[in-house]
Amino acid sequence: MRVSTVRFGEIEIKDSDLIHFPGAILGFPASKSYFIIEAEDSAFFAWLQSVQEPELCFVVTDPFIFKKDYSVNLTNKEIESLSIKEANEINILSIVSINSRSNGQININLMAPLVVNATTRVGYQLIKEEYTHHLRYNIKPILRKMAEIEEMDRKAFDKADVQKQAVS
Amino acid sequence: MLTLSRKPGESIRIGNDILIIVQEVRGKVVKISIEAPEDMTIYREELYKRIVAANLESTSLSDLADLEKELKDLPDF
Structure with missing residues (x-):
């Protein structure tokens, strides 16, 4: 099927690419299906584009990259409505936002994760009250640190490379 | 908006499958029970x-x- 989007223009997608949100993403009742577009220049972020609303697009990420001890406890009712049979069917995404009022903080929403059954491709935005204080969890310091480590690795690698050349 | 007055123990039905019961009123706090279909989020x-x-x-x-x-x-x- 062809989908028109504001950000990416017309895109051809397969029905099997769709993720359905019967309960919608809160505040966006008109959009019930979305699909993922991998971000070209980032390993951590992807776009979640609405099928029904061309202008509606979220940035999503894997929350476990940024908060190692994060966990989403599903109630029996949630497991049932997601028709989850195996734990490895569960896919969890966090919506990323940038808060222009707070100095370019990059936040992920740990309180209302998108929980998707990877087999049925049905998902819900669930509210986890134990993460009330992490509705906007700032990941910018972590991103900086990751970038620094990578930079250090690269420098170490370059240095090793130079030494090797010097030896030969 | 529709506004109704109810006493504890009384209830309100919305459509066929939503039932809202006023359980208890204590000072400023009202305790409410809701019966709704499984797929309806509250x-x-x-x-x-x-x-x-x-x-x-x-x-x-x-x-x-x-x-x-x-x-x-x-x-x-």
Whole structure:
């Protein structure tokens, strides 16, 4: 099927690419299906584009990259409505936002994760009250640190490379 | 908006399958029970509003452009 989007223009997608949100993403009742577009220049972020609303697009990420001890406890009712049979069917995404009022903080929403059954491709935005204080969890310091480590690795690698050349 | 007065133990039905029961009134606090279909989500309004506000922050195109810029400003992203 062809989908028109504001950000990416017309895109051809397969029905099997769709993720359905019967309960919608809160505040966006008109959009019930979305699909993922991998971000070209980032390993951590992807776009979640609405099928029904061309202008509606979220940035999503894997929350476990940024908060190692994060966990989403599903109630029996949630497991049932997601028709989850195996734990490895569960896919969890966090919506990323940038808060222009707070100095370019990059936040992920740990309180209302998108929980998707990877087999049925049905998902819900669930509210986890134990993460009330992490509705906007700032990941910018972590991103900086990751970038620094990578930079250090690269420098170490370059240095090793130079030494090797010097030896030969 | 429809406004109804109810006493504890009385209830309100919405459509065929939603039942709202006033259980108890104590001072300023009203205890309410809700019977609704499984697929119907029920939230406390203030919680719902907070999530919607956070979701909204993630969607405006100008903010996304800001996010892209922020990510590019980080070395190697």
